[in-house]
Amino acid sequence: MTTPDLEVDCLVKRFADHSAVDDLSFTVERGSFFSILGPSGCGKTTLLRMIAGFIAPDSGDIRIGGRSMQAVAPNRRPVNMVFQQLALFPMMSVGENVAFGLARRGMAKEERGRRAAAMLERVSLAGAAHKRVDELSGGQRQRVAIARSLVLEPTLLLLDEPLGALDLKLREHMKIELKQLQAAFGTTFVYITHDQSEALVLSDHVAVMNRGRFEQRGTPQDLYYQPATAFVAGFVGANNRIAGRVVRSVGDVAEVATAQGWHVHARTSGAVAPGAAVEAFVRPEVAVLERDAALLPKEHPHHAGAVQSLLFDGANSAVLLTEELSRFEFRVALPQTGRFADLRVGERIFFSFDPARAICFAAAAAAPH
């Protein structure tokens, strides 16, 4: 078995009033795209800066390519970082930017010019070496920033929300490009983001981070379909969050009653005793709509609601319902067929969902913020 490119061992970093990184251990396999997903302030930037070497951990160890990074300065680590604002050097040309790291290694001018040009070609920027940085578009700059790091052939490339500054259209485009670049180069990427869609689309493995700890690690599919905690269920993808108490359990399905008296059924994660406070999560695409209650699947409990608002967004269109008994706001995805394109606000409609595809967790103090 090959050594993982990154091994983090019992890493701790405390600031004055809180633990930014709280006893974290994980490994990242060679050649994989690993994302750390979390809300702002969860400690992901601190973690990344410790891997890069800009912050010293209080305790624990970081090994890159099997070598401990204790007392190794950032300029001597086999790690490069793509910064949030890219941090391209405006006083240098594109070619000089890419060749900067090579020059620091004492490579001859012709050789580093040749390598920089070859690297620019690999990121589809052939011939841009003589341009100034501010002549490039946002996406091109992104590629220069990645080329500048990859030309050094690092063991690990760290990316600190590099798509955050781009507009939506370009972000969507760069997501695909980043994934293709990573596949082409085979370098291990460690990517941090607060955007769950970026993490899901790009990564082989995602760790969801909250309050300095990993809530769950797994493939994007695991996180989406098998969330391990209420935080993950609430943070990854859209979800209806229904807080209530368990009335009874049958097998692994619990009947949950909200304070307003609405009863829903959901699969339980872990042991949940009757009477316990829980949070149930139902994804908008799990629920089905019908104007006639008789057409809904017989085996699932039926609910009724009034259309509160229509959220048209092409393929992601949804409708916001107000459940009849509890006035609870419930989001249901509209089918792609356009069957409910004629829904009107205020209309009464029935919906149901498979309890096996909904999930409930014991309500913890750690609610998503």
Add this chain to the structure above:
Amino acid sequence: MASAPAQRLWQRRLVLTLLLAPALLWLFALIVLPHIDLALLSFRARSAPRHYQPSLNQYATFFAEPLYWHIFVRTALLSAAATALTLVIAFPIAWVITKVAQGRASALLFVVCLIPFWVSETVRALGWLILLRESGVLPALLVRLGITAVPVELLYHDATILTGLVYTSLLFMVVPLVSSLESLDNSLIEAAYDLGANGLAILRDIVIPHAAPGITAGCIVVFMLTLGNYLTPNLLGGKNSQWFTELIYTQFIVRFNWEQGAAFGFLLLALSTSMVALGLRLSGQRFVDVMRRS
């Protein structure tokens, strides 16, 4: 009849002219007019009482007399040295203010640089006299520590003049440096470090190119102030100071030879202009860019 847009344009021009008027008036009355008069003065010679004729005598005197030449070159070289020294001392100060100190500490440091300027230059120079004269604080301290056997005179050396000039000029270097270093994104420094650069390479390739307009602006201001300084070299250097402004003063006030003084004044102006032009040429910058960006 003028159309409405043309009238609006005319109104805007009028407002702009009125706003600029005080500055233009000041520039004309206090800078341009006296200089025209000085230029006329410097190019004439008295042939008989109250009779003058055009002449290059004053300039010829300057080039013929080695003492004038010597003082001219000495002033230029010492001013350049003072400017370089000020830059070397001000750069770390500006760096600490912008990149190391946080929040209030940074503001406090800036105020510390400013405080000496609350007292007049004369009083500051007198402060140096108290510290450095033979019976002053520093020579007494040196004797007490056993470094010198008897009190030494620390005034009236070139080093004393340089110290005084650097001290007087420091703020004028720190201010443009702080403003140019403030705009330097810290992530550029981190990125360079991350890509394998050490401190020296970061300074050479990232920090100095970014701060170049601020460095140039600070050097221009300090050089001009130093070159035209009269008080500090005179008080700290005494008879040995041999500063070019003292020659001008002597010609105007002591010798009452306004024509010669005016010629010296113009030579000093030519010196400062050509040195600044040379500095800009050497650092590859344009004056307009430097003044706008710093």
